[in-house]
Amino acid sequence: MSSNFHPDGTLFIVSGPSGAGKTTLINEARRQLEPIGITLYFSVSHTTRNPRSGEAEGKSYYFMSEERFRDMIARGEFLEWAFVHEQLYGTSKKEVVDRLNRGEDVILDIDYQGAKQIAAHRDLNERKLNVFIFPPSLDILEQRLRDRGLNTDQEIDTRLRKAIDEIDAGKEFYDYIIINDDLKVATECLKAAIIAKKLQTKTALAAIDKMAERFKEERDGRFARRR
Numbered sequence: 001m002s003s004n005f006h007p008d009g010t011l012f013i014v015s016g017p018s019g020a021g022k023t024t025l026i027n028e029a030r031r032q033l034e035p036i037g038i039t040l041y042f043s044v045s046h047t048t049r050n051p052r053s054g055e056a057e058g059k060s061y062y063f064m065s066e067e068r069f070r071d072m073i074a075r076g077e078f079l080e081w082a083f084v085h086e087q088l089y090g091t092s093k094k095e096v097v098d099r100l101n102r103g104e105d106v107i108l109d110i111d112y113q114g115a116k117q118i119a120a121h122r123d124l125n126e127r128k129l130n131v132f133i134f135p136p137s138l139d140i141l142e143q144r145l146r147d148r149g150l151n152t153d154q155e156i157d158t159r160l161r162k163a164i165d166e167i168d169a170g171k172e173f174y175d176y177i178i179i180n181d182d183l184k185v186a187t188e189c190l191k192a193a194i195i196a197k198k199l200q201t202k203t204a205l206a207a208i209d210k211m212a213e214r215f216k217e218e219r220d221g222r223f224a225r226r227r
């Protein structure tokens with residue numbers, strides 16, 4: 001649609017503590033970016049955890065047994081995978097790489113261990129952006145997890161403890177950090193990061209070369225007519 005954004009498929013990796021607001025921000029950013037010409041394909045992960053009420057197979061996750069998950073690991077089918085809160089989670093390599101190669105933009109909601117694995121994929125270097133979402137305080141994170149009503153007290157404790165580890169582990173490889181205090185402001189920040197990446201010249205050189213070629217042809221045509 002808009003010719004402002006480079007046509008190369010870009011991988012947007014959104015991570016941060018559970019309850020920080022990743023799902024909410026990703027949904028908002030996808031909805032608001034579509035009308036200006038950025039379509040973000042949300043990559044559905046695989047997991048061994050049980051579905052929660054309202055979660056649909058293939059929409060929230062691909063739910064599977066540990067045995068099937070381990071088969072996929074053995075076949076090298078994951079771009080990244082990790083143990084998160086005692087369950088296995090992973091991103092399908094084929095799904096992500098095929099889409100990127102078709103020039104589609106893909107967005108992932110994964111934990112910091114997965115983001116770190118992807119950071120080590122050198123072939124994706126110029127084509128990816130790591131965004132870290134963080135809550136304004138541990139108290140607010142706890143409140144959000146409680147209000148969301150999806151986790152037991154024990155699960156909430158585990159998530160709060162892990163949140164602190166994530167700051168230390170994550171700070172070295174994130175491109176952008178967004179504190180999700182006010183939802184509107186945080187959404188604008190995520191959109192800005194995505195838009196900025198889609199305007200980067202480094203990844204768009206081929207498109208710019210083509211455009212420069214067209215400009216030259218137009219210029220030559222115009223001056224030839226005037227002669």
Ligand code: ADP
Pocket residue numbers: 016017018019020021022023024025144145147148180181182183184186
């Ligand atoms: P995550 O995907 O990171 O686990 P969610 O997007 O599910 O987090 O958000 C956790 C809860 O916090 C949800 O109930 C969501 O509606 C709420 N929430 C998200 N962002 C904000 C915000 N900026 N202010 C208040 N509540 C928020």
Ligand code: 5GP
Pocket residue numbers: 015016017018022045046049080081082084085089090091109110111112113114115
């Ligand atoms: P939940 O079970 O609450 O949906 O997700 C728990 C955590 O797992 C979240 O922090 C989420 O980002 C992470 N997660 C979801 N899918 C993946 C994945 O494919 N890989 C990794 N590494 N983490 C994931």
